[in-house]
Amino acid sequence: MATVLPRLVVTAPASGHGKTTVATGLMGALRAEGLEVAGFKVGPDYIDPGYHALATGRPGRNLDPHLCRADQLAPLLLHGSAFPEPADVAVVEGVMGLFDGRMGGEGFASTAHVAGLIDAPLVVVVDISRMARTTAALVHGLHTFEPGTRLSGVILNKAGSARLVDEITAALEATGLPVLGVLPRDAGIEAPSRHLGLVPAGEREQAAETVRRLAEQVSAQVDLSAVLAVAHGAPPLTATAWDPAAEVHPPSAARPRIAVAAGRAFTFRYAETEELLRAAGCEPVEIDPLVDQALPEGTSGLYLGGGFPEVHATELSANAALRADIAEAVAAGLPTVAECAGLLYLCRRVDRVPMVGALDAEAVMTPKLTLRYQALVAPEDGLLGPAGTRATGHEFHRTTVTPERGDATRGEGAAWLADGHAYGFSLDPAGLGGATLHASYQHIHWAGHPRLAQRFADAVHDHHARTTPQPEARSNSEHSDEHDLDHHGDRDATEGLVDLAVNVSTAAPPRWLQDVVNAATATLGSYPRTDEASKAIAAAHGVDLDRVLPTAGGAEAFTLVARAFTPRRAVVVHPQFTEPEAALLAAGHRVERLLLSADEGFVLHADQVPEDADLVVVGNPTNPTSVLHHADTLRALARPERVLVVDEAFMDAVPGEPASLAAADLPGVLVLRSLTKTWGLAGLRAGYVVGDPALVERLRAQQPPWSVSSPALAATAACLAPAARAEAADAASRLEGRRRALVDALAPLGLEPVAASRAPFLLLDTSGLRPDRPRGWLRLALRDQGWAVRRGETFPGLHADWLRVAVRDAETSAAFAAAVARCLA
Structure with missing residues (x-):
C-alpha cells in the first residue's frame, strides 16, 4: 500500500551555501503555519538534527546509506514522519554538494542519491554573494548533470542588492526552475562553529532564538505555498515504515533502566537508538553528567553517546560523585556502551583533567581531524555481538586515546577491527566471563544493525535479573523446582533401546514427503518464502491468511508467545x-500452575482457571496425559482480554479432530499445531499458528526473518494438501486401533491409561504395582530390559511412578507388555 508523504530535499552546489540555514528555517516557518514537520539530515551529522529538533519540536533524524542499508532509507523516512505523530510534510537537509558522495563511489550516499532513494524533489540553495548570472549556469549544470535528478526550485541566499537578484532571476528563467525565495545577508541568524563544525543546539542558550529568527526570515522571504506545492509533488512511497518492534524483541517482561547520557556535553545520538532499546523491553532514562550526582536507581545499563566532553572537561570532572558512581558500576559489570565522547569520558583523563577512569587510557586534543566511515568486524565475542559481527561506523573527532586499542596483532580486548587495525575496548572488568564494556570512537546507527541493540538489551535484561531481587513465581506446586522443564523424551531414548519415549509416530517421513523435502534443497540459495505454506494452512482450516503463521515447530511458537x-x-x-x-x-x-487432579482423570473444568488470568496455556489433547478436553470447555475460557493458547500438537492424530479450535473464530485464541508427530519431521521443525489475527500479527512481529527453512515450508504445504490430509486421517484411524492394542496388552497387568485420553500415547500410574519399591523403579527396570519410556517426574503434577508410553505397532506393544510382565515377576 502506497503512502502519501509530501516531502522535499534541500541541497546546494557545495558546503557553505546555507543548506542548514534554509532547511532549519523552512522547518520552523512551516511549523509556524500550523503544520507538523518532520526534519531529516542526509549523512551522519549529529549537529544539524539538533537544530531541526528545535525547529520542528520532534526528533531530528538521519538518512545515511553508509550506516543503514539503502533500502532502509524510505522506511526510516516514513517512520520518522509518523512518530511521535503523523507529519504533514518532511524536509530533508542534504550534505555537501548535490552530487558529492563516497570517493570513487559514483555519488553513492550523495544528496542526489538519497533523494532518489526516497523519490523526493530537490530545492537548491545558492549563495549569490559573489555571483550574478553565473548562478544560472551553476543551477543549469546541477539540473542536467545526472539524469533523473529532480530539481524543482531555487532559493537564493545571502542576497545583496535588489538589482543583483533581478539579474539572477532573469537568468534562471532559461532553466525552467522557479525562484522560491530570496534570503538577505544576516549574520545574526548563523550558528557559531567550533573545531568539529557547528556548535550543537543543546549547548547554545540562544539556539532557540536563532531558530525562531530563521523561521521568521524564511516565512517573510520564501514563498511557502510554492515550497509546499513542490513537496506535494512527491509521488506516493510504496515502502513500509520502519518499525523498531519488528527488529528487536524484549528478552523478558522486566523493564530495566538504561541511563543515557544527555545535556550539553552529550548531545549526539540517533533517535532510533532509544526506540530500539524501548522495543527491546528497556527503559532509557536521560542523565546529565554535568549535574546529576548518581546513576538512576535500578540502572541496569549505560549508554554514553557523542558530544564534546573535551569542551566541558572541567565541569564533568567537578562532578566527582557521578564519576565515582559510574566507575564503580562499570567495574561491577554494568553493561556499558560508549561511543566517541563516551569513550573519552571513561578514560582516566582528557587533556590532563580527571574523568571516570573506567578505562586505563588517556585522551588528548590534537590538530588532526579524523573523519571517516569504517567497515568494522568484532575480533572476539563482545557486548554488542559475537566474534565476526560486522557493522559500519563513523568517526568524527580531533582527539586521540592512548592506548587506543587492545592487542593490535590479534585484536584481544579490542572493540573492533578495521583495515587490519584494532580499535577501542571490549572488556570484562568484573570477571563475569563475558565483555560488559564496549567503548570506541565509532558511532553506529543501530537501525542499520539492530542485532547490536538486541545484544545490548539482552545483556541489560540479564544484568537486571542477576542484580535485582526477583519475586518468587506463584505456583500451586509445592515442589516446582523438582521438575526439569528442559527434559525431553529424546534424552530417555538412548541408543540400543526400543524407543517408546518420543511421541513421533514414524521414524522417517514417507517417501513422497522425503522427495518434497529433498527437492526443496535446490532452492536453498534463496531466502525462504512463506506464501505457499501460509495458503496451505489457511485452506486446510478454512481461515483467512491473516490468521496463520508458519513456525519452526511448536517450540518457536511458544517462544514467540512468551516474547509477544x-x-x-x-x-x-x-x-x-x-x-x-x-x-x-x-x-x-511469572508463571502460575493449575494442577489438574489425577483422581478426576486430569479433566479441565473452565471454572478452575482464575478469572483474572490474562494468559492461559492448555494442551489438547494434552501431553503427557493424553486427555482430550471438550471444545466447549475451551471456548468457555476464551475472551477478548485474555490470550488463550491451545497446543494442538497431537490433534491431527485424533480421528476427526473433534475438539479442535483451529477453525474457530474466537477473540483472544491462538492454536498451535505441529506436523512433527504424524509425519516424522522432528529434525526439520515444521509447525504453525492459527488464531486471532491481531494476536498472530504480534507473534509475527517477534519472529526473526526467515526462521522457518525452505524445506520445512515445502513440507508444511505438502502435508496440508488435501491428499496428504486424507492420508493423515487414515493414519489417525490406524493409530486408534494400535492404541487399543496397547491398552488391551497392558490391562491384564493392572495398568490402565487415563480415562479421557485419545492421543497416540498412554499415561500410566505404576505406583500401585509394587508399593514396596522406590518410585521410578519400573522405568529403570524396563531400561535394563531394553525399553525406553518417558519419565513422569519432569512434568509438574506427576511423580516418578507415572510413565508415558508412545503407541507403536501391535507387535511392539505386545513385546513391551511382556517386558513389563517380566519386571513384575
Missing part, C-alpha cells in the same frame, strides 16, 4: 508439555 505478550497473571494448565512454561520463564514472566 506481557501477562500480569500467566497460568499454565498442568500436567502439560513443559516447553510453554520454560519459554515464559526464560522471557522473565
Whole structure:
C-alpha cells in the first residue's frame, strides 16, 4: 500500500551555501503555519538534527546509506514522519554538494542519491554573494548533470542588492526552475562553529532564538505555498515504515533502566537508538553528567553517546560523585556502551583533567581531524555481538586515546577491527566471563544493525535479573523446582533401546514427503518464502491468511508467545508439555500452575482457571496425559482480554479432530499445531499458528526473518494438501486401533491409561504395582530390559511412578507388555 508523504530535499552546489540555514528555517516557518514537520539530515551529522529538533519540536533524524542499508532509507523516512505523530510534510537537509558522495563511489550516499532513494524533489540553495548570472549556469549544470535528478526550485541566499537578484532571476528563467525565495545577508541568524563544525543546539542558550529568527526570515522571504506545492509533488512511497518492534524483541517482561547520557556535553545520538532499546523491553532514562550526582536507581545499563566532553572537561570532572558512581558500576559489570565522547569520558583523563577512569587510557586534543566511515568486524565475542559481527561506523573527532586499542596483532580486548587495525575496548572488568564494556570512537546507527541493540538489551535484561531481587513465581506446586522443564523424551531414548519415549509416530517421513523435502534443497540459495505454506494452512482450516503463521515447530511458537505478550497473571494448565512454561520463564514472566487432579482423570473444568488470568496455556489433547478436553470447555475460557493458547500438537492424530479450535473464530485464541508427530519431521521443525489475527500479527512481529527453512515450508504445504490430509486421517484411524492394542496388552497387568485420553500415547500410574519399591523403579527396570519410556517426574503434577508410553505397532506393544510382565515377576 502506497503512502502519501509530501516531502522535499534541500541541497546546494557545495558546503557553505546555507543548506542548514534554509532547511532549519523552512522547518520552523512551516511549523509556524500550523503544520507538523518532520526534519531529516542526509549523512551522519549529529549537529544539524539538533537544530531541526528545535525547529520542528520532534526528533531530528538521519538518512545515511553508509550506516543503514539503502533500502532502509524510505522506511526510516516514513517512520520518522509518523512518530511521535503523523507529519504533514518532511524536509530533508542534504550534505555537501548535490552530487558529492563516497570517493570513487559514483555519488553513492550523495544528496542526489538519497533523494532518489526516497523519490523526493530537490530545492537548491545558492549563495549569490559573489555571483550574478553565473548562478544560472551553476543551477543549469546541477539540473542536467545526472539524469533523473529532480530539481524543482531555487532559493537564493545571502542576497545583496535588489538589482543583483533581478539579474539572477532573469537568468534562471532559461532553466525552467522557479525562484522560491530570496534570503538577505544576516549574520545574526548563523550558528557559531567550533573545531568539529557547528556548535550543537543543546549547548547554545540562544539556539532557540536563532531558530525562531530563521523561521521568521524564511516565512517573510520564501514563498511557502510554492515550497509546499513542490513537496506535494512527491509521488506516493510504496515502502513500509520502519518499525523498531519488528527488529528487536524484549528478552523478558522486566523493564530495566538504561541511563543515557544527555545535556550539553552529550548531545549526539540517533533517535532510533532509544526506540530500539524501548522495543527491546528497556527503559532509557536521560542523565546529565554535568549535574546529576548518581546513576538512576535500578540502572541496569549505560549508554554514553557523542558530544564534546573535551569542551566541558572541567565541569564533568567537578562532578566527582557521578564519576565515582559510574566507575564503580562499570567495574561491577554494568553493561556499558560508549561511543566517541563516551569513550573519552571513561578514560582516566582528557587533556590532563580527571574523568571516570573506567578505562586505563588517556585522551588528548590534537590538530588532526579524523573523519571517516569504517567497515568494522568484532575480533572476539563482545557486548554488542559475537566474534565476526560486522557493522559500519563513523568517526568524527580531533582527539586521540592512548592506548587506543587492545592487542593490535590479534585484536584481544579490542572493540573492533578495521583495515587490519584494532580499535577501542571490549572488556570484562568484573570477571563475569563475558565483555560488559564496549567503548570506541565509532558511532553506529543501530537501525542499520539492530542485532547490536538486541545484544545490548539482552545483556541489560540479564544484568537486571542477576542484580535485582526477583519475586518468587506463584505456583500451586509445592515442589516446582523438582521438575526439569528442559527434559525431553529424546534424552530417555538412548541408543540400543526400543524407543517408546518420543511421541513421533514414524521414524522417517514417507517417501513422497522425503522427495518434497529433498527437492526443496535446490532452492536453498534463496531466502525462504512463506506464501505457499501460509495458503496451505489457511485452506486446510478454512481461515483467512491473516490468521496463520508458519513456525519452526511448536517450540518457536511458544517462544514467540512468551516474547509477544506481557501477562500480569500467566497460568499454565498442568500436567502439560513443559516447553510453554520454560519459554515464559526464560522471557522473565511469572508463571502460575493449575494442577489438574489425577483422581478426576486430569479433566479441565473452565471454572478452575482464575478469572483474572490474562494468559492461559492448555494442551489438547494434552501431553503427557493424553486427555482430550471438550471444545466447549475451551471456548468457555476464551475472551477478548485474555490470550488463550491451545497446543494442538497431537490433534491431527485424533480421528476427526473433534475438539479442535483451529477453525474457530474466537477473540483472544491462538492454536498451535505441529506436523512433527504424524509425519516424522522432528529434525526439520515444521509447525504453525492459527488464531486471532491481531494476536498472530504480534507473534509475527517477534519472529526473526526467515526462521522457518525452505524445506520445512515445502513440507508444511505438502502435508496440508488435501491428499496428504486424507492420508493423515487414515493414519489417525490406524493409530486408534494400535492404541487399543496397547491398552488391551497392558490391562491384564493392572495398568490402565487415563480415562479421557485419545492421543497416540498412554499415561500410566505404576505406583500401585509394587508399593514396596522406590518410585521410578519400573522405568529403570524396563531400561535394563531394553525399553525406553518417558519419565513422569519432569512434568509438574506427576511423580516418578507415572510413565508415558508412545503407541507403536501391535507387535511392539505386545513385546513391551511382556517386558513389563517380566519386571513384575
